[in-house]
Each structure stands twice: as structure tokens, then as C-alpha cells.
Amino acid sequence: MCASLFIVLGGILSIVFTVFIKGISAISLQMLLETPHGGYYLGQGGGILNAIVGSLLLAGGAMIFSLLIGLPVAMYLHRSMKRSRFTEYIRISLDIASGVPTIVYGAVVFTIMIVIGARSSLFWGMITVALFILPIMIRSMDEIMIHAPKKVITAAFALGSTRTEMLLVVLKQSLPGVLTAILLAFGRGIGDAASILFTTGYSDSLPTSLFEPVATLPLAILFQINSPYLIVQQRAYAAGLILLVIVLLVSLLSRFLSQKFMKYVVK
């Protein structure tokens, strides 16, 4: 048993260290602050700023989209404070939706785009990512809200609040967990490559509008890792390191924030 745990831990550390060490030796300030110049894919100057900005915009936008839709849905699941046939139906369909591979989301959205004649852009990427992080976000908010203490809810009703106002009390009570759910969804969104491969496209310059294709970190890795030029490969490693750092930072941030917002929770 110890041996198997060591293998598992060894694997985790190997992944983190490989990405870290390869990335550290490849990264430079120029890489972080410049967009690709001419001859970029032949190993000349430029960096991956376009991918960094693109990824942050994409995941951030998708997070806001899905928060706007997801939060009311999560609150709805707790409105009647009991498990009805309808709420259970929603929960089950969300669980199924969160298991669907992201490549299928990408393929379906791309089909819709072809039908209505849209081109791949930041906007459609956001929609795709928002679609597949929605079920995850709603279900994790839901799991947190279940634990809101009954006495707080009773107190809210006793003060004459409507059901919506009661839900706001529940929301405030579950704030740390809700923040974790949002950031978790952000982390899932920024790391996925399969869904945005066709919906977002790729571009060498910084985006100026929602309806332009943008570069993203996962695709920057995918497109550059098999390049015959060593210096181009190096950029894939650097992109990998930045992606890893962003994901780790988000996970640390969610821990920090959820502790900070514990002060709103009535025990």
C-alpha cells in the first residue's frame, strides 16, 4: 500500500517538477512581455504574451458568463428547501452534463457556429468554455448551499423575508464555498484545450475585439511542442510553466479567499 502511494505521489511530483524545471530554463522576460514577431515559428524573436492574455480573457469571460447563469440556478435548487422531483432532475442532468467530454462540447458549438455562419473567436470560445464549466460550478455551489444551517433560514423567515431574500442569506452564509466553486471553474476553463481548438482559433496578435480569434496557453503548448526548432519548443515549455503557475495560484487564492470570507458565516 505504501508502495502504491509512493508511485502516485512520485507521479504527481514528477509532473510538477518536469513542467517546472523545463519551464524555468526556457522562460525569459521577453517571452512574457512580447507578442510573436516575423519568423516566430522558425525560431526568431517574440514571446507568448498573446497566449497569456488570450487565456486569461477567455477563462475570465467564461467564468463571468457561467456565474451569471449558474448562481441563480444553484439558488433555485434551494428555493423550496426540499428535494422535489424537478430539483433532482436538474441535479442528475447537471451531473451527466459535467461528464460529457469537452471535445464533444467543442464539436457541438462548432457545428452551431457553421450553421449560423460565425467564425471562430474569443466570444464563441467563452460560450463553449462557459457551457462545460457551468455544470461543475452549479453542482459545487449546490453542495455548499446544502450545508447552510437551518436555524439561519428559519431566522430569515421569522423576520418576514421572502424566499428570494432567504436565498440571499443562504448565499452569504455559503460565500467561502461559492468563491471556491467559481475559482475551481476558472481553473478548469483555463486548462482545457479540446473545446477551444476550433471555437477560439489562434492568433499572433493581442485581441482587440470579442469577435476575433485569440491565442491560448494550452493551444500554444500543443502547436509548438512538436516543432523541429528547439527555441520554439522552449516556448511550449514556458507556456506550460505559466499555465501551471496560474492554476496553482488560483487554487491558493481560493483557499485564501474562502478563509477570508469565513467572517460572514454564522456558525
Place this chain on the structure above:
Amino acid sequence: MDRKILDTLFTSVMFVLAFLISLITVVIALILIWKSYPLFQISSISELLFSSIWQPAEGKFGFYPFIMGTIWVTLLSMAIAIPLALLSSIYLAEYAPRQIRNTIKPLIDLLAGIPSILFGLWGILVIVPLVRNDIAPLYGISTTGYCVLSGGIVLSFMVLPIIISLSDELFRTVPLSTRSASFSMGATKWQTVKYVLIRKIYPGLLAAIILGFSRAFGETMAVLMVVGNVAKVPSSVFDPAYPLPALIANNYGEMLSIPLYDSALMFAALVLFCIVVLFNISAKMLLMRFQRGGET
């Protein structure tokens, strides 16, 4: 009065959104069926699934190599992941001191958050050379390293955290009194785990494994990067394979240039979708039966 109206308004907004969200899966299924429908008109479903002739330019779409590729990689990854995950979670839940458990659990959760593309990067940098230079020569085989085995290893590390954290939680749902009863009958710790705990949470463990399986089945990027992508039924773990998700990802860009090609790719997505949904529903049902059994 204003508050009442606001309440009604917000409630209806919430209801409509919740209803729409619950339709996502249905809409995906409908679009997939609609787009792959033209393919059903030229050949039967069994022909599509079991023919191994893949010549899109001549309108011959046999998905057998891709389906077998997916199955090989997924089964291999599960064969690696299941023993590792079960033993690790038994150790974490039953044997490990609290301190060790509290340090290791966050690490495993961290693994669950690492993007799949980084697993692919790790696969190319570490696993592929390992397979090429160390594992394959042991069996006297030469390979590029881009093969089923590499895909299986990378994939197994992706599903490990899912199975470990689910089964660790399952072990902890068993009440202390059950363990005490077993110990007082003179059972050792391992006997307790083997004959009492595992038997009690068996359906839950099965559900955890099924969830891991369906995750592995649909994983695209990490596998695509290390598995070689050759459209042939693999005959050993050192052969390259071409799983369904990789097929979609690699060819979606050109799909409009050949007639029916888009239908074929949507059919691949449909197969993937059906299998994953089926697995998730059965896992869900197992878990629900387990929870109901636990309450009584």
C-alpha cells in the same frame, strides 16, 4: 408589495434558467444525432462500428480501429489506475496517521486540478522516452514510444485523483462501530478492510471506478499527444493507436472539404457521448442505491 413582485420575478428567472440548463445534455444529443444522420443513410450502424476500412475520400467510414484504440488505451489505464488508487485510498483512509493524510490529500486534489495538456507535456518529456528507452527494450521491442502504453500511463495518472478521493471518502462513511465490531471478533486490520469495509462500500467503489473510466474514455489532449495516432487496430501495448477523441480533434479543421466527413466526425462524437453518458448514469444509480442503503 415591491418585495413580493421582486420575489416572483427572480423566482421565474431562476426557474427558466434552471430549466434551460437541464436541457444542455438533450440539446447536445439532438445536434449530434441530427448531424450524423446523413451517415446512417449510406451505411448501417453495425457497419460503421465494426468495419475497419477508413477512407473518407471514398465515403468509407469504418470506426473499428478508432473504437478499439479508445478501448485499448482506456482499459490499460484502468488496469494501472485501479490497483494503485484502491491501495492508496485504503492506506490514506485506514492506515495513515492523521498528519500524513492531511498533507497528502491536498497534493492529490492538486493533481486533479492540473490541466490535461500538462499531462500530455509530461507524457512527451518523461513517459515516451521511458517507454522507448527502458520499458520496450526489456521485451526486445523497438518503438518510437508514442504508443498505447504511454497513453495508458499518462491517462492513469489523470484518473487516479478521481478514484482516490471518492473512495477515500467512501471508506470514511463507514461508522467506527462497524470497525470495532470486526476488531472485537478478532479480525486483523487487513481482514477488517478486506471482508468488512470493502464489502460494505462495494457499490460506491464500483461507481468511483466507472466515473474514472468515463473520464479516461473522453480525455482528448493528453492522449492525443502521446498515443501516436495511427488508424490501425493495435495488436500490442507497444503499437500506436488512434482513439476517437483524437480523431475528432485532429480532423475537425478539414471536415468541410470531404463530403460526409463532418457527419462521420459527429458520429464519432455521438459514440463517445453515448458511452460516457451511459457510464455516468450507471455510476449515479449505483451511488444512489449505496446512499439509500447507508441511511437505513
